[in-house]
Amino acid sequence: MVTDEPLDFEEEEDPLLPAPYPAKRKKVISLDDLLLDYFETGKDKLKVKAAKSEHGPRGYGSDDEDNRVRENEITFCKLFEDCEEEAKVLDARDDVPPWGQRFFGCQKAPSNLSDMGVENCQLLQSFCVSEHLGFDLEIQQGEGFLEGMLMDGWLLKLVHIGGSVEDSIASWTLNKLLYSSNKKLQVSATDFWDCILSLDEDDKLLVNLEYFPSYSVLKCAILSYGYLSETPGTKASTSESAAADSSDVGPPHNIIAWLRLVSACCKIRKVRSIFSPSEAEEFLVIVISLFLDRGLEGLLLILGDCLNSLVLYFNANEWESSCVMVAESIAQRVTMDLNCLRLVDCITGTNKRIKFLRSQLALQLLKINFGLKVGNVEKMLKLVTSISVKERGCDFFRLYVYLVLMDTLLFSSDAFRDKTMIVDTWRNYLRNCSTQIPCRSWTFYAPKVRNKASYLLQGAIFKKSGDDGNVSAR
Incomplete structure (x- = not known):
């Protein structure tokens, strides 16, 4: 054995090292290959179309192309304006x-x-x-x-x-x-x-x-x-x-x-x-x-x-009649818009009298709006639930106000929580409002009605009966 020769184990490859990648061969791309690839991918279509427009039999120029672009823009703007006007007609309460x-x-x-x-x-x-x-x-x-x-x-x-x-x-x-x-x-x-x-x-x-x-x-x-x-x-x-x-x-x-x-x-x-x-x-x-x-x-x-x-x-024997008088007086002065909802939200409290006042205020507002001489809750509920959200002329803003007031009337006090027919009718209507209004509705208050109905539906499901005062219908 020659002393200068490597040992046997020195010639063996290390199994822990990764195998070397094979060397890549350089490919020479000729000009013919580039041209062939260019024509096969269709990158010359734009130039060919431009050449046809310049040298075609009719002799169209760049001015004709600009005119067509302007006409398309005018048509699109007119279509957009028509859609916007139609949306305003569908809901006149955008402002x-x-x-x-x-x-x-x-x-x-x-x-x-x-x-x-x-x-x-x-x-x-x-x-x-x-x-x-x-x-x-x-x-x-x-x-x-x-x-x-x-x-x-x-x-x-x-x-x-x-x-x-x-x-x-x-x-x-x-x-x-x-x-x-x-x-x-x-x-x-x-x-x-x-x-x-x-x-x-x-x-x-x-x-x-x-x-x-x-x-x-x-x-x-x-x-x-x-x-x-x-x-x-x-x-x-x-x-x-x-x-x-x-x-x-x-x-x-x-x-x-x-x-x-x-x-x-x-x-x-x-x-x-x-x-x-x-x-x-x-x-x-x-x-x-x-x-x-x-x-x-x-x-x-x-x-x-x-x-x-x-x-x-007020004394206990004075409060019920006085509360009705107060609610009637306020309902005659407040408009049926966001102002009445503001009052309902601001009358807050957990005692029975405050809840009774909120319920009576909602009752009198609905009574005056529907032109009823007697505040019959069942009739009011029928009038509200008869509003179809699928109709083209549905006033979603007024429906939004009705939803808040009707829910306040039914659940501010416990007078109607045990009346299964009334509560089920209201829940079904809230469910319809939350599911039958499309997400792409053009009307401004349609999404608000849908979201409010979903919110009120969850509250109507989980509200429990208590011992608040009774709502008197007048």
Whole structure:
């Protein structure tokens, strides 16, 4: 064995290494091959067609081609415009305005304010004759002095110490609450009345009070704010037209104080009934209407608290008839569009009275829209379910409103949840609306109806019976 020769195992290939790829042979492509491939794939068709158009027997030129393109574009645009017009005819509610109504006009100064005689109150007199103040207080400076005490909280402390409120002080602070343009003074007066109208653990007022806010005083205040109290059936103007009016038109600065005061007056019903049932009904209509004013969108919590206080103000034997009266009054003022749906959505709560109010409002809205003298729920359901979504002239926007109101009527309270025939009829109609409206419908509100019906159908399936109040049909 020669020492320079490799060993046997060194000549063997490593089994772990991949086998080398065979070397590719370079293929020489000639010009004839390229031409053959070009003609076989048809890449010359465009050139051949262009050559025929230039050298054909008729001698068409590029101007003719451009004219044909323009004609095709004009034909397509006309076809598109026809389809768009047809879609508008199918649904004339493409431009449905947003919700919003104006309930405040031009504000005016109150005309029945008289001298409250606050300079002669015993509290101020005691300060004038006191020798321990360290300064001289004149009677002419009395109102300004009281304003400072009110804003600093000292007036409320003195009232708590004395245990009573003079009529002149109560009347003076009430007018500051309702009409003062000073924001700090207005808030301080509101806090003052919130405290003196509070009840202790024994349901008694914290201080002795003889002067209470009356319906006439509060009604006069809201009218001076410019509240539009036209006769029922008069529709308030929309938010778009309100924006074009002068700057003195719109929600007043004292409306928050007014709402808080009405709410505080309602909470002491056990001690004193400040409002009669008819007066409370009128204030409830006003508060519910204010949910439609876009200028008050930031006051939903305050409006909701005042609404709940007014609803709970009625006795058990007063509520049912008063609720019907309130729902009828609101239904006569609100249009059957997104405004009525806004009100239904804003009346929120879990107690029986709130649910009954929502159900009654939906009932009265449907009753007025269908022109019924009696709010027969079965007849309303028949009229709504008779609307066919397959008809060419179906008003899907109005159907959308009907779906929300009818579902609110049936399921806000438990009056109809145990009536199997009514519930099954409603579920079947919702199922038809969610399945029979094609996805490619031209109408604007058709997809909204389909989606809303699907949503309401799921809620109608899983709603359970409870113990809410009964819906009375009128």
